[in-house]
Amino acid sequence: MAWSTRGLSRPVSAAGLALSVLVLAGCGGGKEQAGSETAMAAAPWVPLYAPDTPLTESIQYREPDGTLVTLMGARPTERHARERGEPWDAPDTGPGRYLTFPSFYFQNRTFGLEIRDEVPAGRQRIEIRLRVNDGSFDGTTFSLFRNINNPEVRDFGWSLNYGFNNPKEGNRPICHAGQPGEDCRMEVKSNWRTDPHSPLKIGDKIELAPAPRLQRNPDGSATIDGGGSRYYSFEQLYVVGVGLRPWYGIAPNLDSEPVPDMALLGGEASVSYNYSEEPMRMFQQMANNIGIGNTRRFVEGRRLFHTSFADGRHSEHPETNPVFTAHIGQLGPRYNQASCIACHTANGRSQAPVVGQRLDTMSILTAAAGAGGAAQPDATYGWNVQQRAVSAGAADYGVSVQSSTSTVRTLPDGEKVELQKPVYAFKGPVPAMFSVRQAPQVIGLGLLEALSEESVLALADPQDVDGDGVRGVPNFVTDPETGQTRLGRFGWKASKASLRQQAADALVKDMGVVSPVFPSRGCQRGAPDCRSRPDGAGVSETELQRLAQYLQLIGVPAQRSLRSGYPAGIRVSPEHDVNPERIARGSQLFAQAQCTACHTPQLKTGKTHPFAELRDQTIRPYTNLLLHDMGPGLADTLAEGQAGPRLWRTAPLWGLGSLRFVQGGADKVRYLHDGRARTLTEAIVWHGGEADASRRRFEAYPKEDREALLSFLESL
Numbered sequence: 001m002a003w004s005t006r007g008l009s010r011p012v013s014a015a016g017l018a019l020s021v022l023v024l025a026g027c028g029g030g031k032e033q034a035g036s037e038t039a040m041a042a043a044p045w046v047p048l049y050a051p052d053t054p055l056t057e058s059i060q061y062r063e064p065d066g067t068l069v070t071l072m073g074a075r076p077t078e079r080h081a082r083e084r085g086e087p088w089d090a091p092d093t094g095p096g097r098y099l100t101f102p103s104f105y106f107q108n109r110t111f112g113l114e115i116r117d118e119v120p121a122g123r124q125r126i127e128i129r130l131r132v133n134d135g136s137f138d139g140t141t142f143s144l145f146r147n148i149n150n151p152e153v154r155d156f157g158w159s160l161n162y163g164f165n166n167p168k169e170g171n172r173p174i175c176h177a178g179q180p181g182e183d184c185r186m187e188v189k190s191n192w193r194t195d196p197h198s199p200l201k202i203g204d205k206i207e208l209a210p211a212p213r214l215q216r217n218p219d220g221s222a223t224i225d226g227g228g229s230r231y232y233s234f235e236q237l238y239v240v241g242v243g244l245r246p247w248y249g250i251a252p253n254l255d256s257e258p259v260p261d262m263a264l265l266g267g268e269a270s271v272s273y274n275y276s277e278e279p280m281r282m283f284q285q286m287a288n289n290i291g292i293g294n295t296r297r298f299v300e301g302r303r304l305f306h307t308s309f310a311d312g313r314h315s316e317h318p319e320t321n322p323v324f325t326a327h328i329g330q331l332g333p334r335y336n337q338a339s340c341i342a343c344h345t346a347n348g349r350s351q352a353p354v355v356g357q358r359l360d361t362m363s364i365l366t367a368a369a370g371a372g373g374a375a376q377p378d379a380t381y382g383w384n385v386q387q388r389a390v391s392a393g394a395a396d397y398g399v400s401v402q403s404s405t406s407t408v409r410t411l412p413d414g415e416k417v418e419l420q421k422p423v424y425a426f427k428g429p430v431p432a433m434f435s436v437r438q439a440p441q442v443i444g445l446g447l448l449e450a451l452s453e454e455s456v457l458a459l460a461d462p463q464d465v466d467g468d469g470v471r472g473v474p475n476f477v478t479d480p481e482t483g484q485t486r487l488g489r490f491g492w493k494a495s496k497a498s499l500r501q502q503a504a505d506a507l508v509k510d511m512g513v514v515s516p517v518f519p520s521r522g523c524q525r526g527a528p529d530c531r532s533r534p535d536g537a538g539v540s541e542t543e544l545q546r547l548a549q550y551l552q553l554i555g556v557p558a559q560r561s562l563r564s565g566y567p568a569g570i571r572v573s574p575e576h577d578v579n580p581e582r583i584a585r586g587s588q589l590f591a592q593a594q595c596t597a598c599h600t601p602q603l604k605t606g607k608t609h610p611f612a613e614l615r616d617q618t619i620r621p622y623t624n625l626l627l628h629d630m631g632p633g634l635a636d637t638l639a640e641g642q643a644g645p646r647l648w649r650t651a652p653l654w655g656l657g658s659l660r661f662v663q664g665g666a667d668k669v670r671y672l673h674d675g676r677a678r679t680l681t682e683a684i685v686w687h688g689g690e691a692d693a694s695r696r697r698f699e700a701y702p703k704e705d706r707e708a709l710l711s712f713l714e715s716l
Helices: 014-025 279-284 292-305 445-449 453-457 499-511 521-525 541-552 580-592 656-662 680-685 689-700 703-715
Strands: 060-062 068-074 111-117 126-132 136-138 141-146 158-163 174-176 185-188 205-211 236-239 243-245 247-250 255-258 362-369 399-410 416-426 433-438 476-478 485-487 627-629 647-649
Touching (some): 068 292, 111 205, 126 136, 126 205, 158 185, 236 255, 279 656, 292 541, 445 499, 453 485, 499 541, 580 703, 656 703, 680 703
Antiparallel strands (some): 068 111, 111 126, 126 185, 136 174, 141 205, 236 243, 362 433, 476 485
16 A cells, blocks of 8 residues: 655655665754664555445434434433523533433433534425434423523523323324334424524524433433433534534524634534533543444443442442443553553543652553564563552552753743643663553544545655645554554554444553453463463453444534623623633744644545544644654654654544633643643743744744744634
8 A cells, every 4th residue: 555745756665765765864963763673564554444345333314305413412411501500691500411421321211313404405494303312201201402592591582392102102302212213203494593484494403402201210220220210411402404612602692603724723623612611521522423322332442441340330420320330340450540541631631640649540651672673562561660569568569740841932022931841750670661651631532533635645754745745654563463564553652443442452451451463361471372361251252342433423612713792791701701802813923833734634534444433534733643753852762663752644634622611621731742831831942853943933933922822722
């Protein structure tokens, strides 16, 4: 499989690129060797998904007569989209409960709507069918068309309220999984947003707010599992003749309006603006365009992500949610944390390092020099330090920040920036080579997985043909299951090719939990035959798929670059108190500093991912997934594949502005691979190597321009 690179006149194979990188390493300019002669496989790379990969399920299609059919997935939640936790005109007392995940959310409570829009076919009719994923619903209600004509309507209020009555159940609102869609349906034949109603036309807006109810016992509990029986769900915006669109609030009273394309960082998978004052939960939401079946896959995978592999309990509602007994005692003898969510705070990053405290929400990768300079597992730790142990008498392998060395950088206008580089302390032996890595946020990963290899490789410029000082090379990695060479996408050095591999690697290294990818804990220590010696029960193939699918389906918050239409005199939520003009200016300055040479603003996903939600999406991740030499300041002592100590994958920037909410405060946010940077300014000033010129341009900007650029980053 051949590929082209930015500035190259002809295709280059993986082996050819390796030769280019190795030649460049000896040509001066401070470039480090990207890897040994064996780092790049001579075999051609293999695409992650074949061109004929079938869709798992459809999310939208047109019938021959022009009817547009949209399939909308839905999950349970606790309250409405615009409820802030207190009346709109009252002082702030706390967040709402719209983005929450109620107990039992992961079973028997997902569903969907089949929206059959006949307006494009020339008829005045939209039929909406309820589709239940599991069990039976009884009493589901459905609200449509937010009543914006009533000035008293603020947080919620609807023009049309309906139920899904089933003629096979005596016209009662009882609907079952697997039933024909026409059994539980309703019709809309006019636009209820106008008074009097007007004929439906393409472009009209319809808010959809289903409220599911399960069949229940006399005490109100669900008959199917004893959990709750009454819920709300996500409020979606349907545009007639178009489909579902992420929305934000405009005047009057935060009326629903499609988010403009330029603010859709994750394309149609972007998460709508949130007005329930829950920015801390924005990284945990499913893609806006998620299908009906994939909603069930999302919640089942999320349950695993939140499950303790020590006691089987869920991190949320641990005394109410059913214990996941299959995962009790599955931790390995050594581990860092007992669940995935324990390292990825609210789907965000590791906890901020504190001097003297164990870094057990971060990964400390380790290695030793082998024959010919090739890396081999450390004799004590293997490929990474597992700091905790099940046995009370086990050796203490704790790692902490002992202190830091400080350097003060004075910018041209006199502003001083203090850079702190951590110094680490090991309770066990100090490894010959190590790299400290914070857990990154897990939003939008499926969209990055859906990028075609060609679109990423086209951005590479290993010979710097365009002369901008920025090269960019891919990290080709070996698929641990097939031995095939694939493009690396995930991890700080792009050392994982897929989310399946990423999830399995984290399970075995951070929790000692085995899986079909790494069926032995010996994989963590580099045993050559680890795949042929399973040594304990771990997650099954189905469960590994669920974890990977959950990660694939997490949405990306839309860019907060638009001013929302709050009613006069009402407090604006902090996350929406933005200055669009300043953000636009910052975006221009970001490009002028040539930060976009690595942080590519816009890409388009391919057509081969099994999930329709991720195909053909124009996304704005601000990454190229390539490796870049970041200079000696950010170098550590460990290589991964051809990614040497100075080479790092361009980190996506989407979600940067939500981190202060997700992590629990700006003081708890850390940037760069090891979390050394306390602010975005520090993170930028740490940039060196290929980013040196862009850093100097940023430093030379007047303070007002630097702050505008930071405002742009914080809007992402």
